[in-house]
Amino acid sequence: MHDIRLIRENPEAFDAALVRRGGEPESATLVALDEARRTLTTRQQEAQARRNDLSKQVGQAKAAKDEKRAQELMAEVANLKDELEALTLSQGAADEALKVALSAIPNLPAADVPDGVDxxxxxxxxxxxxxxxxxxxxxxxxxxxxxxxxxxxxxxxxxxxxxxxxxxxxxxxxxxxxxxxxxxxxxxxxxxxxxxxxxxxxxxxxxxxxxxxxxxxxxxxxxxxxxxxxxxxxxxxxxxxxxxxxxxxxxxxxxxxxxxxxxxxxxxxxxxxxxxxxxxxxxxxxxxxxxxxxxxxxxxxxxxxxxxxxxxxxxxxxxxxxxxxxxxxxxxxxxxxxxxxxxxxxxxxxxxxxxxxxxxxxxxxxxxxxxxxxxxxxxxxxxxxxxxxxxxxxxxxxxxxxxxxxxxxxxxxxxxxxxxxxxx
The missing domain is CATH 3.30.930.10 (Bira Bifunctional Protein; Domain 2)
Structure with missing residues (x-):
């Protein structure tokens, strides 16, 4: 398994090493999968932070006896719960897609390994x-x-x-x-x-x-x-x-x-x-x-x-x-x-x-x-x-x-x- 961070940092070297092994360049596909995964992670973190903030506001509204505001905030929290569940499922699928793609790629040859096909x-x-x-x-x-x-x-x-x-x-x-x-x-x-x-x-x-x-x-x-x-x-x-x-x-x-x-x-x-x-x-x-x-x-x-x-x-x-x-x-x-x-x-x-x-x-x-x-x-x-x-x-x-x-x-x-x- 390869470190996706290293692939992101030096995709050209990664692809060149795969070509030496007789494979095709894979960095663009892998980086795209990783970007999709990271985007979902960011959205999930933002939604969780928003939910935490709203939950705090619910408590404040109830303390102020503003029941109408509290109900509005609780409805928004419920909607965010559904969104978070959907994001969690999407995140798991994105993680698995990247893992599957990475697991199909062979190790990279050491620098002193000679070029050749057979x-x-x-x-x-x-x-x-x-x-x-x-x-x-x-x-x-x-x-x-x-x-x-x-x-x-x-x-x-x-x-x-x-x-x-x-x-x-x-x-x-x-x-x-x-x-x-x-x-x-x-x-x-x-x-x-x-x-x-x-x-x-x-x-x-x-x-x-x-x-x-x-x-x-x-x-x-x-x-x-x-x-x-x-x-x-x-x-x-x-x-x-x-x-x-x-x-x-x-x-x-x-x-x-x-x-x-x-x-x-x-x-x-x-x-x-x-x-x-x-x-x-x-x-x-x-x-x-x-x-x-x-x-x-x-x-x-x-x-x-x-x-x-x-x-x-x-x-x-x-x-x-x-x-x-x-x-x-x-x-x-x-x-x-x-x-x-x-x-x-x-x-x-x-x-x-x-x-x-x-x-x-x-x-x-x-x-x-x-x-x-x-x-x-x-x-x-x-x-x-x-x-x-x-x-x-x-x-x-x-x-x-x-x-x-x-x-x-x-x-x-x-x-x-x-x-x-x-x-x-």
Whole structure:
């Protein structure tokens, strides 16, 4: 959500930032809605002041035993009551119209975000690690994964397309990955582990920016709750409707949860394999910080996700997304892309975003700043990592010619020392 005051003060800069994101100028519409709302507020205040003054005059007329004048004044007060009720209704409608208009507009890109319309114009920040070399032609995970427990056929039989039954070695490896990620983030990087609800109300999904614009990307239950598309929703909303003490920040949360996405905009993409699913596990990171520390926190969070990849021995690169490729709530996003030798290319495995105060305004999440005045917090979120995609990366990078997969050393304690997964 944007601050309408800042839009009024600098509409040209606001529109220029929206155009960078591929949108249309919106300031004129927003300012007009705000002017209508403010005009109603002024009329309401004037009518209330007039009513108060007339009520005082009624008392004075009665004290002077001027009953005729008192009755005339009381009739005018009654008329003003009706006018005030009508103004209150109009005021509520005007407030809602402005809120609806503002809620449909994405966050503005940070100054250092590169221009561009899609992933082709994202900016390489750095590359880490060495791509593995093979004495054989490396395969994609969907060709040898079934022998290790990626059961695509049964998953589709049970639930339809983009569902996979994970069993045997693959299930154990996925569990090990999730536990390793949580341990790394909590023990090494100071995140607080959370086991959050998977079903949330409208207000929570609105707070992080999925509603109202992206309802079709979500799954909804018959009683009106939403299945979380990412634990970002639950974790970020921990601080909704709160005023936090400044010395309580930063707050850093992490959770390993199932995530549910309809993939409405992904028709025809990654229809094979385990890359894009309706249900998947992900370890999420969320930070709640002061505005002064959010830039450093974005770098820290991204480095935490990179540390997980480095410990797993996976080659990856960091990309800074261009303005047209960022998510709705993000002001800046780093994507981490892992090398998949079977596909012969890098694929996204984590997105780490700073949302500035955009989500905080939607959630009314504040902290008591210097001088005791409440101010909006800044929120950040990132994957640390997507478990399914990391499972794919481990399978493809550690595959052996006989169809087995070597287990990365850091995962072996979670598998009771097992160092190789053999095909069934």
């Amino acid at each position: 992933e082709e114009e994202n900016q390489l920040v750095h590359t880490v690690g060495t791509q593995p070399s093979f004495a054989f032609e490396p395969k994609e995970h969907d060709s040898f994964g079934p022998a290790l427990g990626l059961d695509f056929e049964t998953g589709a039989l049970l639930s339809g397309a983009r569902f996979t039954l994970v069993r045997g070695h693959a299930a154990k490896l996925a569990r090990a990955l999730g536990q390793f990620m949580l341990d790394t983030l909590t023990i090494e990087h100071g995140y607080e582990e959370v086991n959050p609800p998977l079903l949330v109300r409208d207000e929570a999904v609105y707070g992080t920016g999925q509603l109202p614009k992206f309802a079709e990307d979500l799954f909804r239950t018959t009683d009106g709750r939403w299945l979380i598309p990412t634990a970002e929703v639950s974790l970020t909303n921990i601080v909704r409707e709160q005023i936090l003490a400044a010395d309580a920040l930063p707050l850093r949360f992490t959770a390993l949860t199932p995530c549910f996405r309809s993939e409405a905009g992904a028709a025809g993409r990654d229809t094979r394999g385990y890359i894009r699913q309706h249900q998947f596990d992900k370890v999420e990171m969320v930070s709640i910080v002061t505005p002064e520390t959010s830039e450093a926190e974005h770098e820290r969070m991204t480095a935490c996700a990179e540390d997980v990849l480095t410990r797993l021995g996976l080659a990856f690169r960091r990309m800074k997304l261009c303005a047209g490729d960022m998510g709705f709530s993000a002001a800046r996003t780093y994507d981490l892309e892992v090398w998949l030798p079977g596909q012969g290319r890098y694929r996204e495995i984590s997105s780490c975003s700073t949302c500035t105060d955009f989500q905080a305004r939607r959630m009314n999440a504040r902290y008591r700043a210097e001088g005791g005045k409440p101010a909006f917090v800044h929120t950040l979120n990132g994957s640390g990592l997507a478990v399914g995609r990391t499972l794919v990366a481990v399978l493809e990078n550690y595959q052996q010619e006989d169809g087995s997969v070597a287990v990365p050393e850091v995962l072996q304690p979670y598998l009771r020392g097992l160092n190789r997964l053999e095909p069934a």
